[in-house]
Amino acid sequence: MARPALRSSVGERIAAIRSARRMYQADLARAANVSISMLRKIEQGTRVPSDHMLDAIAAALGVDPSRLLGDSGRLDSRVHDAIPALREVIAAYDVPDKGPVRPLPALRASVADAVQKRLSAQYVLLSQNLPELLGELIRGAHTAADPDKFATLLVAAYRASDAVAYKYGYLDLSARLIELMRQASATAEDPLLSASTAYVRTEIFFAAHAYQAGLRAIESAIDRLPEKAERSRLGVLGALHMRAAVVAARAADADAAVTHLGEARRLGDLIPEDIYYGTAFGPCSVRVHEISVALGLGDRHLHLALTLGATWSPPLSMPAERRSGFFIDLARAQLWAGLKDAAFESLRTARRIAPQHTREHPWVREDAETLLRLHRAGSETLVGFAEWVGVI
Known part of the structure; x- marks a missing residue:
């Protein structure tokens, strides 16, 4: 009997979001490239959309498919089903197959879209698109006259892939993707890019509960940052201090946690809004990390998290x-x-x-x-x- 409930809930969500967007059924049908009669049946609950059709409707509404499926388990299965393709692509990172590679502007646009989906936690769409995108970027890096131009794009794509792997429990795959991120960032010869990967690398230490080692790694990344008075460096440095504070709190090193958090606050006060360079940093991001630090330290620090939650x-x-x-x-x-x-x-x-x-x-x-x-x-x-x- 669960099947009719799924039909009803999906159709109801589509209709509700369409109405909120002030779209008629004809508008949505045209944007999603489905017939209006099919859309009407879906909204009425007499037809269940295929995965491809659901993606098209979600894209036309400007939402992730998860907003339409609600509690359905179809989302989980689609992500897990995509993992083997992702593994296959990165297994052959140094011996890619032959295939087309789009011009760099088109690849930059695709990578930017993947980054946005990662920040929006749209893991289903990421899992469907990343294997092909990563394969194309890897081919490009091996065949281009100037492979360095692909390095920054590869770092961003590897990180988006890691978001899927880490969130869905594929920790071995996550660790491999992070190592590939580090290799690609070294190729780019961009110290800020290399430093930003150190933020992501702490996932490995979190998974292993190796917090002291994680703190050493991220403090080393902070020390290696070049002394340049530029806005992007400020964002990377602040993000590393935020992360170091959380890792130190997990390691029960209250002094280090407070010191790093204080430095993150100081740097956050220097900018009016968040900077994004691989990781967002700014006053609001610091506040989000304050709760994580308070949780890690526990006991008398807990009231700080509760106060922040009640006031912000x-x-x-x-x-x-x-x-x-x-x-x-x-x-x-x-x-x-x-x-x-x-x-x-x-x-x-x-x-x-x-x-x-x-x-x-x-x-x-x-x-x-x-x-x-x-x-x-x-x-x-x-x-x-x-x-x-x-x-x-």
């Missing part, structure tokens, strides 16, 4: 992945403080912002399971959320 919320201009991460961290702080209802509301907020990022976050599963134990009777809404994240 990340602006809509921030990437969806980072905004949802703020509420995931806040939920854990609230749960530790015994604020069960507030914690659940924060998890629901994270889900509204970036459903795929929230669903695949291990803390969300742990906290949903804890909330179920604390609410012995269990509300229907909480049970539904727990089912959605896969803990029951």
Whole structure:
């Protein structure tokens, strides 16, 4: 009986978002290249769209397919099904196949689109598009007269691929992609690009719980940054200090955490809005990381996270992945403080912002399971959320 429910929910979401966009059925049908009769049947719940059709409708509405599928497990399977193709491409990174390579402007546009999808936590679309894009970039780097021109694009594409691998638990693949990022950034001979990969590299140390080693690695990256008074260096340096503060907190090194966070705050105060150079940095990004640091240090630092959560919320201009991460961290702080209802509301907020990022976050599963134990009777809404994240 779950099939009719899926039909209804998908159609209802399409109709609701279309109405919010002030589009008629004819407008959406034309933009998605489907017949109006087919769209009408989908919205009425009498037809289920194929994956290809769903992607086309989502693109026409300007949303990720996850917004249309809701609780359906189709999203997870599509990501997991794409992983073998991604593995195959990077396994042959030094012996690529022969094939076409588009001009650099077209490749830059595709990579920029992939970066935007990563920041928006649109992992389904990323997983579908990245194997082909990575293969093309690798071929280009091997056949171009000036392969350095491809290095920056490869770093960004590897990072987008890592976002999918890391979020969905393919830690070996994630580690390999990060190593390829480091190789490509070294080829580019851009110290800022190399430093920005150090931010991502800490994922390996997080996964291994090797926090002291992670702190040494990121502090080394900070020390290697060239002394240049330029805006992009400020963004990279600030991002590294933010990350170092979180790693130090996980390592229970309160002094280092406070020192790095203080430096990140100082650098953030020098700019009016976030800078993006591989990773966003600015006053708002520092605040998001403050909660992570407070969680890592725990105990007497916990009130800082609760105070920040009660007085500030990340602006809509921030990437969806980072905004949802703020509420995931806040939920854990609230749960530790015994604020069960507030914690659940924060998890629901994270889900509204970036459903795929929230669903695949291990803390969300742990906290949903804890909330179920604390609410012995269990509300229907909480049970539904727990089912959605896969803990029951």
